[in-house]
Amino acid sequence: MIKVGIVGASGYTGGELMRILFGHPSASIVYVGSRSLAGQRVRDVLPAVPPWCDLEFEEPDPDRMAERCDVIFTATPRGAAVPYAEAAVRAGKVLIDIGTDFRFRDVAVYEAWYGLRHAAPELSRRAVYGLPELFRERIRESRIVGNPGCYPTSVLLGLAPLVKNERIHLDKISIISYSGISGAGATPKPTSHLPEAAENLQPYGVAGHRHTPEIEQGLQLLRGEPPESEPVPISFTPHLAPMSRGILSTMALYPAGEETQEQLQALYEDFYRGEPFVRILGADRLPQTKPLRGTNFCDIAVRWDARARRIIVMSAIDNLGKGAAGQAVQNMNILFNLPETTGLELAGLYP
Amino acid sequence: MIKVGIVGASGYTGGELMRILFGHPSASIVYVGSRSLAGQRVRDVLPAVPPWCDLEFEEPDPDRMAERCDVIFTATPRGAAVPYAEAAVRAGKVLIDIGTDFRFRDVAVYEAWYGLRHAAPELSRRAVYGLPELFRERIRESRIVGNPGCYPTSVLLGLAPLVKNERIHLDKISIISYSGISGAGATPKPTSHLPEAAENLQPYGVAGHRHTPEIEQGLQLLRGEPPESEPVPISFTPHLAPMSRGILSTMALYPAGEETQEQLQALYEDFYRGEPFVRILGADRLPQTKPLRGTNFCDIAVRWDARARRIIVMSAIDNLGKGAAGQAVQNMNILFNLPETTGLELAGLYP
Amino acid sequence: MIKVGIVGASGYTGGELMRILFGHPSASIVYVGSRSLAGQRVRDVLPAVPPWCDLEFEEPDPDRMAERCDVIFTATPRGAAVPYAEAAVRAGKVLIDIGTDFRFRDVAVYEAWYGLRHAAPELSRRAVYGLPELFRERIRESRIVGNPGCYPTSVLLGLAPLVKNERIHLDKISIISYSGISGAGATPKPTSHLPEAAENLQPYGVAGHRHTPEIEQGLQLLRGEPPESEPVPISFTPHLAPMSRGILSTMALYPAGEETQEQLQALYEDFYRGEPFVRILGADRLPQTKPLRGTNFCDIAVRWDARARRIIVMSAIDNLGKGAAGQAVQNMNILFNLPETTGLELAGLYP
């Protein structure tokens, strides 16, 4: 049984992680860290936790946690995962950061976009970007996994077959994404206040969202470009949609050569053949976010717009599932040599 | 392994039943019946079904089904469950009807409210009303279970401690319930059309909803009254709320004698002590529907309104969970002598 | 042209008041008070305000306001309306308080339920409870109007025909209300955070909501009981529904004598005959909140439940319309001897 510790369990990602791990046959949560909630029972705080859960929130102490756990998941604000990573490494354990501290191989990019000095740059360089379908082998050998952001997960899985096979112009990637509001976290704000957010569509972070450099780095990794290389800038425009969960990314891309629908369909099906969590939809279906709620799936459709000579890619995930907690468990499964679908064989909640 | 057959699997209740059974360690779906979808793969039709599900919809033949299955779940329109019940009985198997055909011990009530002749009145009389927390022992011995309606489940669990202990005036029970729109089924209608239903509250079925006699019969059963006795009429007013899932029933009740909050709280906690799926909330929480999505829980709070001398009971469930498919699986667990929580140890999807 | 001043214009009620007054042919906003926003243009702050609005927020000074305005609307937190009422009276102007400071003729009730000392009890006693359909004549002669709360408006209009005509047992009034979340104001809170509030039904304030004594006082006024009389306590249970606007109150009431549907229908139609804003729905319709958005209507249906011998009353309003700003403008029209529908001849926004 893998002994699991979670820091930041009171947030949405931490809660989803617990929900998945409660049903995981080979993992058991042994440490739930939360400064503000220490001493309280988890089931008394989180209304969706079943009554037979006897876990209590504890003071989140990195070393104590590393001692008692085989793996630590950090779902924490920027900067806060570092002491847990250091403690995990010292104790020979592994860390999966669902926050943002270990996603960038180039610490300078992290520091520029997140506006703080990275406290452990050498650890960051040893961390691996945890998108299993694209970088599975490197994850298997790592001790620190930077779990990808929600938007980058949907975007990179949607772009990978085209980028890997040089089928599009890299300098003309524009991404329009919409997300449910849980992506903005559990803290009430005007943009998430239901009377403002319901029946509303709102762009935000235009030309400056922090997932931009993460997507660019993902493309570099896909193409095998060294860390010091200059990334090709992409354009990324996120929006809020009036719902709790789900991300849909839509991309109109410019082909490098001749294409047909059949070629593109085959390209995607071949690329993801055997992948349990990526579903390439056929001619009669398009991705929707609702059926993915609570799952680790990514649904992708590719369409050839012959009139406009553009490749349209649509990629949907649950931002808290494949976009956060589900993918983190998938990474844990890889690190512990379990079948990747262990504990993730979940059907979506529908409707 | 319990071999399970499902009729009406393409509806919301059937879909939720499959979602739960996919994770059930002692049951396996072997027959998925749907006339209109026969020959198609379940995962090609239902977008929330995982890709590793290889089930196919088949012609729903009662006898073939009874032969191949240990238990048949019917999630069918009124009247349609009867042939499956007959076949199950012939083959010595069991039937759990999530529809309305086997909820009434008095067939005349069924016929009056549902407007059709019951094709197998003697089977109906042998059926048991499947609300486990209240009628567990009778369920254990039955072969045909009439799974309760969604509203009656929330109402009867909320009322039972008071009714059993004669703490309220039976002739003054008034129930106001709100339900998510999935309760009205998967067929598009004006009242479920999002532009009409979103941002709307709508009463319906005032003074005539078919769950009224079911609640009245439940109260008779609770009080041990014989089938031929006249029920005490209750008032039940259902409403639609702009959401997919969830039921909240609120009842202002008239006490038979002196009450205090402490007494009422103790009454409810004692009544449901040891019940895994009924949670009596403490002073600091009130039932909400959202955390219950995907679960088999019923959350209840009782409050003594000393000024107005009324007992306020609020009871929340997932209409597709404890109100339908979850409760059906709980009944199956009882019938097959499994721990009642088997396959139902699910945390709610939140947010 | 009536010169209007508004205090608290940055909240939802203030915003709705401006929206209505922009289209009012005989009133003109001349003073928009907001401490925090003083100096900013209204259209730069409130995104729904048209670009041709040149109003600026000003420091809210009671005397300056009373000098420049014919009527002051206060949409302010408890206690804050008093200085404006005093200034209005000094200057011979009128005040309509959409807050809670002038709703109670018995200051002790206000002080007990709102937890603060009333700074101008004698003004409070001279104020009139501004529910025009029930107390029109008294409003006409007043200088200070306490605009009713949203829930009490829906409840009192729904109950009035029965209470005035002694058709129900007064000691058995139980009210279940659901409200859109704008009723809780513009400040983000966990209960209004979309990921918590969407797809959720939540009771709150059980057996202690501050609209309870307001409803009780309304019933006293209806029955002509003196201020010092003891009110009959009612039971009132409010809930939040996952939507922005709208209130639906449902009441199962106990008849004092024999009733029929025809009698009740006639009672309601007669009682409200000629009232422009109360619509008694016929046999084929039930109140819904959505079509009322942006209007000053109250839609009411009454049904006789012959089986359970109960009268079911359902009453719907827009909580920001008839439940706040619309009714405030209706009161202004009365005070200034305008036709009551002036500026309120608005169709609902639908869908």
Next chain:
Amino acid sequence: MIKVGIVGASGYTGGELMRILFGHPSASIVYVGSRSLAGQRVRDVLPAVPPWCDLEFEEPDPDRMAERCDVIFTATPRGAAVPYAEAAVRAGKVLIDIGTDFRFRDVAVYEAWYGLRHAAPELSRRAVYGLPELFRERIRESRIVGNPGCYPTSVLLGLAPLVKNERIHLDKISIISYSGISGAGATPKPTSHLPEAAENLQPYGVAGHRHTPEIEQGLQLLRGEPPESEPVPISFTPHLAPMSRGILSTMALYPAGEETQEQLQALYEDFYRGEPFVRILGADRLPQTKPLRGTNFCDIAVRWDARARRIIVMSAIDNLGKGAAGQAVQNMNILFNLPETTGLELAGLYP
């Protein structure tokens, strides 16, 4: 007083048109045509219509209508507006078609995309594309106006300053739009069934939506290209968002030369200077759909993404307002030489 006739008044666009015209000081509805509802009172059918509206639905007879009305609005399915246009022309009246029959100057495009033969091609050629901000002068002289589609309105207003001034590569226009579900009409369908549509994002019509050629024609008109010229194909991907009203279009565009934020901001502000209904947002705000509900505004923001060298344009409207009924009234005002804002000086319903 302009005498107005409406065909298709029972749909959402027809309903919104009535809502606006009820408040129009110079227009009066005299004929409301609906085959299925003939003989019924409008206020008995449409729940948002005020009780003082005494209009009745009548058999929609083109000639009778043309005789009694100064202007006919058709909100009808494809093909159905033609007889009204013919009758209007015969009688010397004007027709504004909010449907699709008079949007295309090249009838072959209409026939190819809409799949039916145009019954009056010469009338279609004389019709004018009714986007006032771009083609005001031609509208003024016309008798038949093809009111633009909802998506094209948001897109063309967003693109016009760049296209007119040749600031972008025309062959690289990709548009991602999201719409509320009222855009799909009042007929219930699976994609609009609340349990399927709530909490869901759904693309549709990928690479084949009928608004594609309308946008392309709009760009041709903007550039003064003759009807027989070949349009530059654009890529347009619409989506459904879980809400009733509103469209947001987002476009990442490729600059023809050097740009700065200041230049782009000035370009847009200059282009739309004096336009009452187009609001170019400043640096601190981005378009949102919610504040536009019930209005005729189009809110646009333009951003220079210096890293990716792309121009991001976001354009929001109410699909039933500026995207349909509001714009139709604006066109009527132009045709009848009224100030364009007459009857459209409406603040948005918020929240």
